[in-house]
Amino acid sequence: MALKLADYKTTVHNDWCPGCGDFGIVNALQMALAEMGIERDKAAIFSGIGCSGKTSHFINTYGIHTLHGRVLTFAQGGKLANPEMTVVAVGGDGDGLGIGAGHFVAAGRRNIDMTYIIFDNGVYGLTKGQASPTLRLGEKTKSLPSPNTNFNVNPIGLAVASGFTFVARAYSYDVRHLKDLIVKAVQHKGLSFLDVLQPCPTYNDINTRDWYAGEDLAKEAADRHSRIYKLEETHFDPVVHYDDDTEVNEKLAQALIKSLEWGNKIPTGIFYKNETISPFSARLTDKIPNYLENPPAKQKISKDSLPITDVSKLLDSLKV
Amino acid sequence: MSSIDFSWLIGGPQGSGVESGANVFSKVCAELGYQVFGKREFHSNIKGEHSYFTVRISDQLIHSNVNDVTLMISFDAETIFRHYDEVLSGGGIIYDSDLEKITTDSVHTLDNFFRERLHKELETKNKPFTIAGVLEIAKEKGVHLFPVSFKNILANLAEETENPRLKNMVRMFNVIGVSLSLGLIKMPPKSLLESIDSIFYKKPQIAEINKLAANYSYNYATSTFIDFPFTLPGIEKQSDTILVQGHQGTSIGKMVSGCRFQSYYPITPASDESVFLESHEILEINNDRPGSTIVIQTEDEISAMGMMIGSALTGTRSSTSTSGPGFALMAEAIGWAGMNEVPIVLTLYQRSGPSTGLPTRHGQDDLLFAVAGSFGDFPKIVYASGDIEESFYDTGRCFNYSDVYQLPVIHMMDKFLSSSVVTCKMFDPQKITINRGKLLDKIEGEYKRFALTTDGISPRSSLGLDNGIFWNTGDESDEYGHITEDPQMRIKMMDKRMSKLDLILKQVPVEEQIVSNGIHDYTIISWGSTKGPILDALKTLKKEGIEIGFIQVKMIHPFPEEIVKSLIKNVKTIIDIEANHSGQLGKIFKQNVAREIDYFILKYSGRGMTSTEIYDSLKKILQNKANKREVLEHGA
Ligand SMILES: Cc1ncc(C[n+]2csc(CCOP(=O)(O)OP(=O)(O)O)c2C)c(N)n1
Ligand code: SF4
Numbered sequence: 001m002a003l004k005l006a007d008y009k010t011t012v013h014n015d016w017c018p019g020c021g022d023f024g025i026v027n028a029l030q031m032a033l034a035e036m037g038i039e040r041d042k043a044a045i046f047s048g049i050g051c052s053g054k055t056s057h058f059i060n061t062y063g064i065h066t067l068h069g070r071v072l073t074f075a076q077g078g079k080l081a082n083p084e085m086t087v088v089a090v091g092g093d094g095d096g097l098g099i100g101a102g103h104f105v106a107a108g109r110r111n112i113d114m115t116y117i118i119f120d121n122g123v124y125g126l127t128k129g130q131a132s133p134t135l136r137l138g139e140k141t142k143s144l145p146s147p148n149t150n151f152n153v154n155p156i157g158l159a160v161a162s163g164f165t166f167v168a169r170a171y172s173y174d175v176r177h178l179k180d181l182i183v184k185a186v187q188h189k190g191l192s193f194l195d196v197l198q199p200c201p202t203y204n205d206i207n208t209r210d211w212y213a214g215e216d217l218a219k220e221a222a223d224r225h226s227r228i229y230k231l232e233e234t235h236f237d238p239v240v241h242y243d244d245d246t247e248v249n250e251k252l253a254q255a256l257i258k259s260l261e262w263g264n265k266i267p268t269g270i271f272y273k274n275e276t277i278s279p280f281s282a283r284l285t286d287k288i289p290n291y292l293e294n295p296p297a298k299q300k301i302s303k304d305s306l307p308i309t310d311v312s313k314l315l316d317s318l319k320v
Numbered sequence: 321m322s323s324i325d326f327s328w329l330i331g332g333p334q335g336s337g338v339e340s341g342a343n344v345f346s347k348v349c350a351e352l353g354y355q356v357f358g359k360r361e362f363h364s365n366i367k368g369e370h371s372y373f374t375v376r377i378s379d380q381l382i383h384s385n386v387n388d389v390t391l392m393i394s395f396d397a398e399t400i401f402r403h404y405d406e407v408l409s410g411g412g413i414i415y416d417s418d419l420e421k422i423t424t425d426s427v428h429t430l431d432n433f434f435r436e437r438l439h440k441e442l443e444t445k446n447k448p449f450t451i452a453g454v455l456e457i458a459k460e461k462g463v464h465l466f467p468v469s470f471k472n473i474l475a476n477l478a479e480e481t482e483n484p485r486l487k488n489m490v491r492m493f494n495v496i497g498v499s500l501s502l503g504l505i506k507m508p509p510k511s512l513l514e515s516i517d518s519i520f521y522k523k524p525q526i527a528e529i530n531k532l533a534a535n536y537s538y539n540y541a542t543s544t545f546i547d548f549p550f551t552l553p554g555i556e557k558q559s560d561t562i563l564v565q566g567h568q569g570t571s572i573g574k575m576v577s578g579c580r581f582q583s584y585y586p587i588t589p590a591s592d593e594s595v596f597l598e599s600h601e602i603l604e605i606n607n608d609r610p611g612s613t614i615v616i617q618t619e620d621e622i623s624a625m626g627m628m629i630g631s632a633l634t635g636t637r638s639s640t641s642t643s644g645p646g647f648a649l650m651a652e653a654i655g656w657a658g659m660n661e662v663p664i665v666l667t668l669y670q671r672s673g674p675s676t677g678l679p680t681r682h683g684q685d686d687l688l689f690a691v692a693g694s695f696g697d698f699p700k701i702v703y704a705s706g707d708i709e710e711s712f713y714d715t716g717r718c719f720n721y722s723d724v725y726q727l728p729v730i731h732m733m734d735k736f737l738s739s740s741v742v743t744c745k746m747f748d749p750q751k752i753t754i755n756r757g758k759l760l761d762k763i764e765g766e767y768k769r770f771a772l773t774t775d776g777i778s779p780r781s782s783l784g785l786d787n788g789i790f791w792n793t794g795d796e797s798d799e800y801g802h803i804t805e806d807p808q809m810r811i812k813m814m815d816k817r818m819s820k821l822d823l824i825l826k827q828v829p830v831e832e833q834i835v836s837n838g839i840h841d842y843t844i845i846s847w848g849s850t851k852g853p854i855l856d857a858l859k860t861l862k863k864e865g866i867e868i869g870f871i872q873v874k875m876i877h878p879f880p881e882e883i884v885k886s887l888i889k890n891v892k893t894i895i896d897i898e899a900n901h902s903g904q905l906g907k908i909f910k911q912n913v914a915r916e917i918d919y920f921i922l923k924y925s926g927r928g929m930t931s932t933e934i935y936d937s938l939k940k941i942l943q944n945k946a947n948k949r950e951v952l953e954h955g956a
């Protein structure tokens with residue numbers, strides 16, 4: 001029986017603030033899963049801690065709500081042991097780029113075939129609006145006692161530099177576009193990263209829905225334009241087409257430069273995509289040829305309660 | 321028949337082959353039928369600082385080192401300065417005669433603390449501050465000295481074989497030292513040559529050169545050295561004996577128990593285990609295609625812990641291995657695993673803390689942290705192995721406990737165990753059983769991961785299982801795993817999880833919880849690697865007609881209070897022996913049993929206990945001459 005969108009929703013009460021950008025993300029994620037027709041029991045959503053961390057409870061697949069900053073570690077362990085699973089990790093910008101930044105970088109280097117989505121709202125939502133790593137230097141949201149004293153981290157640039165092989169940005173109120181990008185991210189062979197601009201109406205009064213819509217850019221409605229635009233509607237080609245240093249370096253540099261664009265024009269869409277880099281599973285199969293057919297989660301380890309691993313050669317080598 | 325008890329010490333700068341020399345020596349002794357107990361001491365340094373290896377051999381079962389050294393071999397000055405006084409009267413020192421004039425001040429790796437102590441000793445004995453000076457003291461004590469110029473050995477060898485390159489092969493000093501030792505005690509050289517072959521099997525040319533040096537030195541010793549009272553020609557070999565390194569008990573135990581995922585971050589003395597597992601990552605499986613252990617070196621221990629949990633959620637037996645500093649970083653996630661009832665095994669190879677402490681030295685400092693580490697009330701098991709052989713079987717038990725009770729298990733090991741090389745009975749994999757508890761392989765109908773059951777344990781699904789969808793959260797949750805803050809549900813879930821602790825004490829066989837080695841008026845309570853030296857000390861006392869009891873606690877949390885209470889009912893004096901400052905097991909004992917420890921025998925110098933030290937302290941206790949805290953100090 002074909003699965004419908006409704007099948008991916010749980011009945012768990014959602015306690016996000018009215019108007020929170022998180023709603024768009026969870027909807028898009030459910031839509032993407034439904035569109036790809038991924039069996040519910042073959043998908044796992046791992047989440048961090050924060051408002052965003054609650055996402056896994058709203059999706060009717062395996063849902064693992066982990067620890068603050070550690071979502072990528074749990075998710076990678078799950079995917080490595082059972083590579084059959086479709087694994088999506090989600091979490092806040094504080095979660096992934098503050099407390100979890102080390103894991104972010106390390107995950108990029110591994111390039112395990114899964115997807116990571118950051119809910120980028122510029123604040124620590126669940127702890128009442130402190131500055132998150134993506135808030136810009138000198139900005140003062142209504143929840144801050146004084147302007148932010150730290151320079152902001154650039155999630156796209158960091159992902160590209162860390163080795164993520166699919167790097168994209170979306171906007172949480174453009175649910176269709178976001179859904180399309182999630183599908184592409186999940187289908188990408190390797191680690192994909194999605195930075196989702198997510199208004200937090202409760203604490204971030206700078207990057208609001210109106211601000212993204214460009215309400216402040218001109219007096220007359222006719223002169224206004226949304227700050228958000230789509231890279232695919234420009235001549236930007238994010239794809240590394242062949243395995244060659246010059247090609248790769250050009251695409252990396254181009255992604256980095258593009259990621260610095262902010263202010264009146266904010267690019268969304270795919271910044272970088274490189275499938276010439278081996279996913280981690282291929283690196284494992286190089287040394288363990290049957291890893292994918294017989295991964296840890298599928299291995300038989302006993303028969304009639306007795307071990308079936310034969311270590312006799314090893315023990316013989318220790319014999320005196 | 322008087323029994324053989326011979327201790328051999330080899331020392332040298334780190335990186336000079338002390339360890340491989342000692343491994344060859346141990347292997348040769350084991351091949352000749354002797355029981356071997358070897359232990360390595362080393363600095364937190366890669367090249368240059370002093371390291372040494374003591375190998376005790378006997379025709380009887382032995383479980384520890386003793387204080388006295390029977391034969392010392394040294395090709396550097398520092399070893400002689402540091403250890404000359406450990407050699408017993410009647411024992412011997414083979415040393416490089418080119419070192420005699422070296423002064424204490426010219427050995428810059430001798431730290432000032434030690435230098436001052438040594439100078440004082442030399443001053444009182446009126447000796448010069450040189451190698452010759454300390455050797456005179458040894459000689460006066462009755463130690464046989466066997467000077468030999470290592471340089472000349474190489475030169476003669478180069479001449480005889482017409483291979484001038486050999487003249488500068490100082491890297492062979494270790495092989496020369498081992499061979500001189502074996503020649504002196506008249507051990508047949510056959511297995512020496514075999515050992516060299518097996519060590520250098522990838523480099524046959526190097527093997528040949530080393531064998532030449534070995535033969536030459538061996539013959540040199542038999543023809544030149546006289547007057548040494550100890551010969552060890554070999555005895556009848558026990559069948560089914562293996563020579564194992566400290567980490568091999570848990571690592572081979574993990575393979576056999578079906579652990580298929582290990583994540584780790586490098587740390588001494590734990591990482592040897594992970595490296596070993598990765599070196600043997602492809603596994604032979606009876607009547608099936610090959611299996612494998614995925615070993616992942618992570619970016620830190622937090623990640624190691626997270627990955628292990630993620631893997632365990634797929635139904636894979638998963639583990640990590642770490643030491644104190646890494647364990648501290650894992651604390652938060654241990655609570656998550658407890659909350660979400662995830663079976664994981666964390667092998668904790670303790671070293672001397674706090675902080676980086678003595679990074680390469682021994683300590684049993686982390687017991688209380690293992691029991692209490694991580695916030696909130698949740699169930700876990702803390703289980704301690706007493707020796708390498710036990711650690712193999714205990715690894716199997718730890719995985720079963722974790723699966724059956726669905727909780728984290730912390731398997732306590734330590735540096736003393738990890739850097740030992742011992743003979744023991746061949747591991748028997750068929751003595752390990754595999755019990756996965758309520759792990760499901762099929763689910764029909766509605767499923768609740770945290771269903772409230774009468775025994776507190778819910779049937780367990782795993783990621784990817786059809787119809788087995790569940791949620792996890794570090795927040796309190798309902799039976800499905802969704803967040804709840806309902807006070808009634810909170811109480812039910814807390815009670816459910818915590819009830820496992822009683823269940824464990826009720827269900828785990830008594831002999832897995834506690835090993836009683838006899839109960840007497842004086843009875844020792846201890847845990848972990850002190851077992852070996854305690855057993856050896858008790859054996860010596862028994863020969864003198866003195867019986868002391870010994871309770872080895874293996875299940876430390878939950879603490880088997882009732883069993884211990886009934887065992888010690890008639891005990892008059894309780895002696896707690898541990899390698900830490902505060903007597904951590906003693907505290908747990910007192911808390912649970914409501915009885916004071918009468919004497920503590922403690923060691924926190926970073927060096928392992930010897931049976932001699934324990935014997936001496938027990939004697940003092942019996943003679944009523946001991947302090948409440950006896951603090952041990954032996955070891956350079
Ligand atoms: C180790 C740890 N430190 C602090 C916290 C408290 N905490 C909960 S959520 C959060 C920040 C959440 O911000 P973000 O990750 O951006 O998620 P958002 O709420 O904005 O979605 C913090 C600091 C915690 N749960 N764990
Ligand atoms: S605080 Fe902000 S991020 Fe959190 S639920 Fe409310 S609006 Fe959303």
Ligand SMILES: [Mg+2]
Binds near residue numbers: 092132
């Ligand atoms: Mg945030």
